[in-house]
């Protein structure tokens with residue numbers, strides 16, 4: 001069984017040839033790289049930040065020792081390291097007073113890193129290469145990785161751990177995946193909020209429009225939500241907030257109380273901000289990544305090979 005340890009986010013340095021490890025003495029970058037490559041047979045995990053013609057960007061997680069503060073942690077990009085690129089697993093090196101992990105291939109969807117920063121699993125997400133008819137990003141890729149899925153659910157549940165919650169509600173369709181997992185984790189029941197036309201029982205309906213701009217209808221059964229029932233409302237994503245606000249209205253109009261809202265990402269849209277101000281929310285996106293999510297393009301997408309050149313070059 002692999003030990004899987006989530007660390008606090010390290011400080012990210014600017015990448016490039018100049019990255020080195022001499023701040024605390026001992027190893028210069030060159031000798032460290034030689035050391036990493038020599039001792040590369042016992043490694044267990046990988047991460048590749050990006051690839052461009054003639055360039056490989058990997059990451060080295062530098063920690064002075066296990067008990068060190070964030071100040072002593074550095075994430076350093078290694079450029080032009082073709083041998084690292086060919087490695088299929090991570091490299092761990094221990095020097096007296098030093099601990100290094102180098103990663104070369106995180107985009108393997110089933111890979112479970114032995115050591116990783118908080119929200120590491122977001123790098124498993126895939127970009128949208130098919131246009132605006134589809135949701136902009138594809139978080140479902142991270143659900144395929146057992147550890148990523150577990151860590152994601154834990155992160156979403158964490159702020160509500162000690163709150164009174166009677167039931168979890170999830171929004172059709174992708175909200176069912178996280179919602180049901182959260183319900184199971186908290187030992188609660190699960191209420192489905194459905195897109196129109198799938199319910200054979202009495203429902204309340206709500207018109208709304210979402211990021212596509214289309215007029216849509218959602219439905220919720222009328223025999224569950226009673227006055228003061230405390231509901232944790234879950235969806236995969238909040239972009240314009242149209243979908244979530246419709247679900248909130250359905251619940252509140254029946255007397256239910258929104259105990260909280262959980263989604264992988266709540267974008268800083270008008271609707272997203274309104275929801276964050278009014279309700280207790282949990283998301284998986286750390287502050288420093290929020291601008292990338294708002295722009296619908298993550299740095300980690302550079303590691304994807306795609307036949308769609310527009311997407312590959314989007315942020316370059």
Ligand SMILES: O=P(O)(O)OC[C@H]1O[C@H](OP(=O)(O)OP(=O)(O)O)[C@H](O)[C@@H]1O
Pocket residue numbers: 134135171172173174175209210211212235236237238239240241242243244
């Ligand atoms: O904040 P909004 O602009 O309203 O968008 C958010 C909604 O869009 C996505 O669902 P979508 O209906 O695209 O797909 P799904 O059926 O696969 O969940 C997402 O899962 C949210 O439900």
Ligand SMILES: Nc1ncnc2[nH]cnc12
Pocket residue numbers: 135136137138139211236237238239296
């Ligand atoms: N999965 C998703 N990714 C990005 N934006 C979205 N908006 C709605 N769903 C989304």
